[in-house]
Amino acid sequence: MTIPKPSRLLCIFSAIIFSITTIVTIAAPASNIAIPEPTKARYSGTLKLHVDVTDIERKIHRARLSIPVTAGALTLLFPQWLPGNHAPNGNIAGLSGLTITAGGNSLAWTRDTVNVFAFHVTVPAGVTTIEAEYQYLTAVSRAQGRVLVTPDIVNLQWNSVLLYPAGYRDDGITVEASMTYPEGWEYATALDAKKVAVGNPANKVEFAAVSLSDLIDSPVYAGRFVKRFELDPASKIPVRFNVFADNAESLESTPEQIEAHRNMVKQTYKVFGPGPYSRYEFLIAASETFGGTGGLEHRQSTEIGVGAGYFTKYKDFAPSRGVVPHELVHAWDGKFSRPADLNTRNFNEPMQNSLLWVYEGQTTYWTDIIAARSGLYSPLEAREALARTFASMERRAGRTWRNLQDTTNDPIMSARDREKSWPSWQRGSDYYPEALLIWLDADIRIRELTQEKRSLDDFARTFFAVPADSFATQSYTFDDVVNTLNAVAPYDWKSFMRTRLDGLRDNNPLDTLGRSGWKIVFTDKPNVFSEAANKNRGNSDFVHSLGLVVDKKDVISDVEWGSPAFDGRITIGATLIAVNGRAYKADLLNNAIAAANVSKKPIELLIKTDDTYRTASVNYVGGIRHPHLERIEGTKDRLGTIFTPL
Ligand SMILES: [Zn+2]
Numbered sequence: 001m002t003i004p005k006p007s008r009l010l011c012i013f014s015a016i017i018f019s020i021t022t023i024v025t026i027a028a029p030a031s032n033i034a035i036p037e038p039t040k041a042r043y044s045g046t047l048k049l050h051v052d053v054t055d056i057e058r059k060i061h062r063a064r065l066s067i068p069v070t071a072g073a074l075t076l077l078f079p080q081w082l083p084g085n086h087a088p089n090g091n092i093a094g095l096s097g098l099t100i101t102a103g104g105n106s107l108a109w110t111r112d113t114v115n116v117f118a119f120h121v122t123v124p125a126g127v128t129t130i131e132a133e134y135q136y137l138t139a140v141s142r143a144q145g146r147v148l149v150t151p152d153i154v155n156l157q158w159n160s161v162l163l164y165p166a167g168y169r170d171d172g173i174t175v176e177a178s179m180t181y182p183e184g185w186e187y188a189t190a191l192d193a194k195k196v197a198v199g200n201p202a203n204k205v206e207f208a209a210v211s212l213s214d215l216i217d218s219p220v221y222a223g224r225f226v227k228r229f230e231l232d233p234a235s236k237i238p239v240r241f242n243v244f245a246d247n248a249e250s251l252e253s254t255p256e257q258i259e260a261h262r263n264m265v266k267q268t269y270k271v272f273g274p275g276p277y278s279r280y281e282f283l284i285a286a287s288e289t290f291g292g293t294g295g296l297e298h299r300q301s302t303e304i305g306v307g308a309g310y311f312t313k314y315k316d317f318a319p320s321r322g323v324v325p326h327e328l329v330h331a332w333d334g335k336f337s338r339p340a341d342l343n344t345r346n347f348n349e350p351m352q353n354s355l356l357w358v359y360e361g362q363t364t365y366w367t368d369i370i371a372a373r374s375g376l377y378s379p380l381e382a383r384e385a386l387a388r389t390f391a392s393m394e395r396r397a398g399r400t401w402r403n404l405q406d407t408t409n410d411p412i413m414s415a416r417d418r419e420k421s422w423p424s425w426q427r428g429s430d431y432y433p434e435a436l437l438i439w440l441d442a443d444i445r446i447r448e449l450t451q452e453k454r455s456l457d458d459f460a461r462t463f464f465a466v467p468a469d470s471f472a473t474q475s476y477t478f479d480d481v482v483n484t485l486n487a488v489a490p491y492d493w494k495s496f497m498r499t500r501l502d503g504l505r506d507n508n509p510l511d512t513l514g515r516s517g518w519k520i521v522f523t524d525k526p527n528v529f530s531e532a533a534n535k536n537r538g539n540s541d542f543v544h545s546l547g548l549v550v551d552k553k554d555v556i557s558d559v560e561w562g563s564p565a566f567d568g569r570i571t572i573g574a575t576l577i578a579v580n581g582r583a584y585k586a587d588l589l590n591n592a593i594a595a596a597n598v599s600k601k602p603i604e605l606l607i608k609t610d611d612t613y614r615t616a617s618v619n620y621v622g623g624i625r626h627p628h629l630e631r632i633e634g635t636k637d638r639l640g641t642i643f644t645p646l
Contacts, residue, residue, distance in 0.1 A: 029120040031110045035075050036167030038345035043165060043173040044068065046209055051161045052180045053222065054203075059149035061136040063161040071125045075166035076109075076132070079159040079216060079347035080117040084296045084334075086342070086353050087411035091145065091160060092117050098134040102127040117348060118166065136160045146291040153244045153290045154181065155283075155303060156220040159347065162212075170213040170346040177215055178206040179222075187222035188242035190281045190300035191215070216347065217298045217335070221283040227251040229258050231265045231282075238279045239265050245286045246308060253311040263374035263645070264325050270646040271366065271460050272329070276300075276336035276471040282324070286310045295323045297330030299471065307536060318532045321376045322385070326367040332464035333366070334359045340475040356408040357501060358481055361435020365443075366460070368436070372643035382643055383518070383629045384529035386440075389433045390513055390520055391544060391627030396434070397561035398427035399505035404438075407431050421572065425561035434510075438500045441512040442485065444638055445496070448515070449489040452636075457646070458488045516639040519632050522625035524594070530626070540586035544625040545593050546603070546618055550576050554584055556607070564620035570607060577613070578606035590624055597623040 045068025052062040067076075080090040100107045100121055107130060112118035123130065138160075139145040148155040156179060164173055181187055183203045191207040200206070210218070223244035231239040241261060245251050269275070277300040285291060288308045295304040304327055306320040339355035372382035393399070407430045420426045443456035463476075463484045478497075485493040500508060513519060522544060526534075534541050538552025547563020548556050548570065556574045559565050576584045579592050580603065592603050602617040631637070 029073060029108075029110055029122045031113045031120065033073065033075075033112075033120055035077075035112065035115060035118050035348075038169045038172075038349065039167060040169065041167075041172065043168045045174075047164065047173065047175045047212075049158075049162060049175055049177045050180070051156060051158075051177070053149070053154045053156050054180055054182050056149055056151055056154060056182060059138045059140050059147075061138060061149075061156065061161050063132075063134055063136065065132040065134075065163060067130050067132065067163075067165065068128060069123045069130050069165075071123050071127060074121045074123050074130075075112075076119045076121065076163040077166050077346070077348045078117045078119075078163055081344060081347055081349065081351045082159060083217070083342075083347075084298070084330075085411065086351060086356060086359075087414070088350070090117060090347070094137045094160060096135050096137050098132065100130055100132045102130045115348070119163065132163055134161075134163075142292070147289065148291060150246070150287065150289045152225060152246050153221065153223040153285055153287055154185075155285070155291065156222070157216075157303075158219065159216045162216070164212055164346075166348070168346065170216070171211045173212040174209050175212055175215045176207070176209045178204060179220060180204045181222040182224070185222050185224055186226045187220050188226075188228070188240070188244075188281050188283055189220040190218040190277070190279070190298065191220070212346075218301060219283065219296075219298070219303055221285065221303070225251060227253075229253070229261070231258075231262050233262075237275065237277070239282070240280070241282045241284060243284045243286055243310075244290075246288055246290075250286045250308045250310070250312060254314075257311055257314060260375040261324065264370060264376050265328070267370050267373040267645060268325060268328050268366075271370070271457050272332045272464050272466075273461060274466055274468070275331050276466045277331060280328070280331065282327075284310075284324075293320055293323070295327040297327045297334055299331055299335035299473075302327035302330070309536075316532045316535050318377060318381045318385070318529055319536075322367050322371050325370040325374070325376065326363055329363045329366045329370065332460075332466065333363045336466055336471060336473060337464050338473050338475050340477050343473060343475040351412075353408040353411060354405070355476075355478065355481075356411075356431045357404060357435035357438065358476075360429070360432050362439050362460075364432045364436045365439035365456075369642060373645040379643065381529055383639070384527045386639075387520060387627040387629045388527050388530050389436055390510065391522075393430070393434045393437055394510050394520070395544070395560070396424060396427070396430065396505070398425045398430070399434075399508070401504065402427050403502050403504055403508075404430060404434050405501040407434075422561050423558065437510050437512060438497070440516065441500070442493075442496070443642065444512060444515045445491065446485075446489040447638060447641075449491055452641075454488055455642070459484055462487065513629075514632065514635075516642075517632055517635045517637040518629040518639050521628055521630045523628060524624040525626060525628070527626045527628060540589070541626075542589065542593070542624075544627060545622060546589075546620055550584075550586065550589075564618050565616075568605065568616040568618040570605065570616050570618070571609070574607040574609045576605060577608050580604050581606075593620065593624050597621050 048066040050064045078092050080088045082089050100109050109119045109121050138148040181203050194206045221244050225245045225248050227243045229241040231241050281301040283303050285305045291305045293305045304323050310317050341352035368385050371377040407427050410429050446454050482493045540550045542548050546565045547560035548565040549558040551557040554576050559572050579589045596603050602619045605616045
């Protein structure tokens with residue numbers, strides 16, 4: 001017997017595989033056939049999806065999908081354009097191990113070479129159901145993206161475990177989903193569970209059939225340490241604050257904290273009226289290890305990461321507290337009421353973001369107001385948050401070349417999770433903070449035009465009103481925004497908005513603040529809102545003096561374009577080693593900044609980039625500067641009125 005050479009071995013293996021596959025598989029379809037456009041027809045039959053999320057050690061979701069089909073060409077899509085992301089962020093590379101079978105026989109699939117989110121299959125005659133099995137490989141470290149699975153918390157986002165037939169709208173496909181989760185854990189979601197079937201294990205839940213759009217809009221959190229708070233206990237429409245944590249201690253809250261969250265719901269309803277839901281589920285991760293901070297909105301629920309100290313170090317978590325009303329407001333502004341160019345037919349049709357300054361910008365404005373009105377922010381925190389926004393937008397170098405309207409393209413332009421080299425010059429998602437200031441301007445303008453009788457509250461109540469009999473998504477255009485503003489207070493709102501959206505910094509000053517009764521001042525006292533965020537991240541903030549931020553590892557994590565640090569040729573990523581010849585400490589740099597204001601001498605910063613040391617000479621006088629609001633005596637305190645509970 002002779003031992004075959006490696007190349008010969010390979011050929012034998014290929015021949016064996018080829019002979020097996022030709023027995024049971026249908027020939028693979030071409031890879032670039034047309035993908036059907038969504039039509040109004042409903043997909044006949046119900047997709048059945050089971051996801052097992054019990055593999056918390058290896059962070060793998062395992063899915064089994066059954067799809068009713070007819071013979072012929074079939075294209076299956078993996079959701080690419082994700083609502084709330086405003087971007088083609090579907091993680092197609094995470095979908096792995098895909099096999100498709102019909103009656104136990106393997107069916108070949110081919111990925112479309114133009115649209116890599118599409119899989120082509122030929123369904124043989126006589127086949128009425130196909131089964132797909134695959135895994136979704138969630139991020140195993142933060143470097144790979146949002147961590148969705150920890151030893152104590154799992155976040156199941158249905159869009160990452162689902163393929164659906166092309167040619168249909170997302171509300172024309174029905175899915176029955178079920179989930180197996182770790183034993184002894186609890187879960188929360190906006191989906192309704194069916195009654196437990198006899199013989200089903202206790203850790204398997206079957207959900208009632210819903211449309212594909214509602215399924216993807218209803219993620220699940222499951223966890224070991226869970227506490228639920230009713231935020232609207234007297235109402236028939238429950239609002240639940242489901243908190244998932246790394247340990248029991250992180251769940252310890254005070255009655256005052258819960259009361260502020262209950263007030264938040266009340267104050268939101270006073271602006272927007274009844275919500276577009278029959279119940280609302282906050283899915284909150286108070287965790288060190290899970291997915292980072294921030295939120296993702298849905299119509300009847302929201303996914304939020306707040307950090308482990310949310311309750312236990314409440315004072316330091318003001319920015320996280322703001323995420324809570326932000327996401328609830330999105331139930332109206334963003335989910336129920338959606339810009340027409342974002343309201344696409346399914347998850348693989350490209351979105352356009354031209355109205356994100358309403359969707360995100362106005363929501364951000366309401367975030368600060370509802371947080372202030374409910375007591376989630378103290379009056380000082382609310383003012384400091386606004387001072388921070390105003391000061392950073394006023395100095396924003398990128399406003400000199402890129403208008404606010406153009407920033408709405410940013411989610412699509414920016415690759416998934418890629419950080420920017422020069423954020424203050426590139427601008428990123430300024431349609432949040434700068435648009436907040438436009439809406440403050442509009443609010444004050446309405447108050448001025450109507451002798452203080454009307455306000456942006458009247459706009460919100462009309463524009464986002466939810467009819468009692470339908471929660472179906474409604475879409476709007478730029479003209480709809482202008483027309484509603486005109487109905488609240490007649491004015492040339494079209495020019496008002498276009499000037500602010502299309503103008504560059506030099507002919508588009510942010511001159512609203514004075515009319516609110518307050519002005520911006522800079523002192524050496526830290527801004528309490530920024531300080532809370534910086535403390536959590538371990539950052540030291542010199543943004544409004546030298547124009548840089550230093551992180552807890554002494555790495556320079558931000559340099560403002562055009563700032564003294566920029567002129568000293570300092571870049572993000574350099575390590576700050578020494579200040580005027582002494583080992584760097586934040587206090588030392590603060591003292592050096594104060595001393596330079598007297599001596600008028602440059603500050604010498606020893607920095608290390610890769611393996612190169614260099615002394616940067618930074619010319620800056622002006623002392624330590626942090627932004628705050630100061631009352632303009634003798635003027636109307638409109639900001640005080642805006643922040644007063646209704
Ligand atoms: Zn948002």
